[in-house]
Amino acid sequence: MRQRMKMPERLPNERNKDFLQVNIGYTRKQMLEEAKRCLQCKKPFCVEGCPVEINIPKFIKELSDDNPAQAIKIIKQKNNLPAVCGRVCPQESQCEKYCILSRKGESVGIGNLERYSADWAAANAQKKTSPSDINKNGIKIAIIGSGPAGLTAAGDLANMGYEVTVFESLHDIGGVLRYGIPEFRLPLDVLEIEIGNLKSMGIEFILNTLVGRTKTVKELFEEDFKSIFIGTGAGLPVFLGIEGENLNHIYSANEFLVRVNLMRAFDFPNYDTPVYKGKNIVIIGGGNTAMDSARTALRLGASSVKLVYRRTENEMPARKEERLHAQEEGIEFITLTNPVKFIGDEKGFVKAVECIKMELGEPDESGRRRPKKVEGSNFGIEADMAILALGLNPNPVLPSLTEGLNTDSHGYLIIDDNYMTSIPGVFAGGDIVGGDTVIQAMGMGKQAAKRINEYLKNLHPTNN
């Protein structure tokens, strides 16, 4: 069996100093070679592993025939954000995990091929879908939140003919795709192209609107929106609740990434938002956000970035590729270690992180072995900046301000099998209902769009 075509990437020592893409993307020749590895299985398990059910063998077949224009068309039937997914989806645990080739060797590089198709379309200015291409039905739908769930639902509903308006609380579109994922993984111009495609379909975006406060769900219904999709994401950063956590220059990953990605603080004072550029930085966490924070901190000029994680590298939730890239670039992993307190100087700025060694005990309910403290193993790490990447809780703003919108004990919106919340006509998906990754959020946005359509068809049978 031929080996998988490796994604070309820039050298670690070159790429860790700027925000340009780490992965360069396949050349045409590499794409052809990789596409030809696909066995074109009769029963394609890869599709079952795809949350948005892209017809993977079919688009790869088109690529192997050197027909990217057709390939992107097939992808776009199911996925409005292929350039994003081709870059940030954890393919190794989804489509590629089920690829027959992976049983004997390496799976087909499905994500890399998806990325190639999307980038080809962007470079070759494919004709965009215009509102006139779609049969409009005149029914208004509101989408709350312009992250992956909201954008996917918006795209699908617009394709079905609905008049879609997306409300966003920030001053720009994209949610976590814009503020959370650094440019070396997802360049802004790639995101802009995807958003541009959605705009060209006639989707309207209204920024600076925090639904619940600026405008209520009730007001949206009064404005004749027939159905509402909530994709407000997981807003609240988790803190450890340990001593010294609010010392200066201790940031949540969200704050750090928002300052750098959304507010362009790396270019201060050309841009007005500042960010502290630490020298010795400790990142706490083991997910993709921790890797993104660590690698961003390094690119801002840190001389040492240490990533502290309480389990071993095997248990880290971050993608293998991201872990590898981080280590190659010079991030030091300190595993089986947890912070116990932050130590500050006399002015309230962090100067060290006191940690304790951990060991793995019995498995917990998640099946992962539970980390336990090794008593007396405390040690200090010098740091002038710390970033906490410990996950997020659902944003409480909209649920707390919307009567009848029920949440579970963790604050996630409760939805039924049809993605409908406790308010008739109001649907939800993504992080706000417990979805975790970009593609899961997109999958939920997609399912919800389908159910919204069914719901509205039942309400207005005459529009069938």
Added chain:
Amino acid sequence: MFKIILKEELGQNVKSFFIEAADTARNAKAGQFVILRINDKGERIPLTIADTDAQKGLVRIIFQETGKTTYELGTLKEGGYIKDFVGPLGQPTEIENYGNVVAVAGGVGTAEVLPVIKSLRNAGNKVTAVVGARNKDLIILEKELREICDELLFATDDGSYGTKGFVTDILKNIIDKESVNIVYAIGPVPMMMAVANLTKEKNIKTLVSLNPIMVDGTGMCGACRVTVDGKTKFACVEGPEFDAHKVNWTELISRLSLFRDLEKVSLDNYKNNSECKCGRE
């Protein structure tokens, strides 16, 4: 884009804008704030809502020029635009009929206390306002305050208007003499802290409106975290108002100094550039 409908100069470096933002105007309540961004390179800054005109769809903000963004904001003209303007944000003030209320304000906090006083009066409270400033020239909105307060007292550092001294001197007199049900304080942190210390002795419930560094203002970043009663709170979604006796003031003061050096870089840069270009400032 959000249009500036009316611009006024209220005093030295203190300016007032009425901004067209119909949704915000319709849903705003006393104690809430907005976040604005002047242009594409601007930072997001929170400002308390000083007034609204729901009919005309206008939101009033009053600000003191202290940093780069507020100075730049001050140069915008009537009929001009602000790029981004989102609100109302934060929890509204809990308005009840408490009885006898004292509202203490310092500096530009005077603007922020106006809607709270209005709401408290409408709820049937007797409101005494105590306003502090360094000198007479820095007192703003006296006429508006006269119209809505039951009683209005001033304190200036140099004695150029009202009592010579601090707002806390006046507040002490009041709480020594009469029974006060609740104190509301908004202004510079040292002032709010001094008020908190004073009312704590007498166990008078005191609310303060905090102004920590903020970025998104929707609970997403945690920049605005403050410790209240030993617990971490996000001022943008759980505040901005908190029980003054439970706030960790030392931590708040420290966190406000976070970017002091960079803020100075930004302001100096701006002033130098605007001098080069048009010779102003």
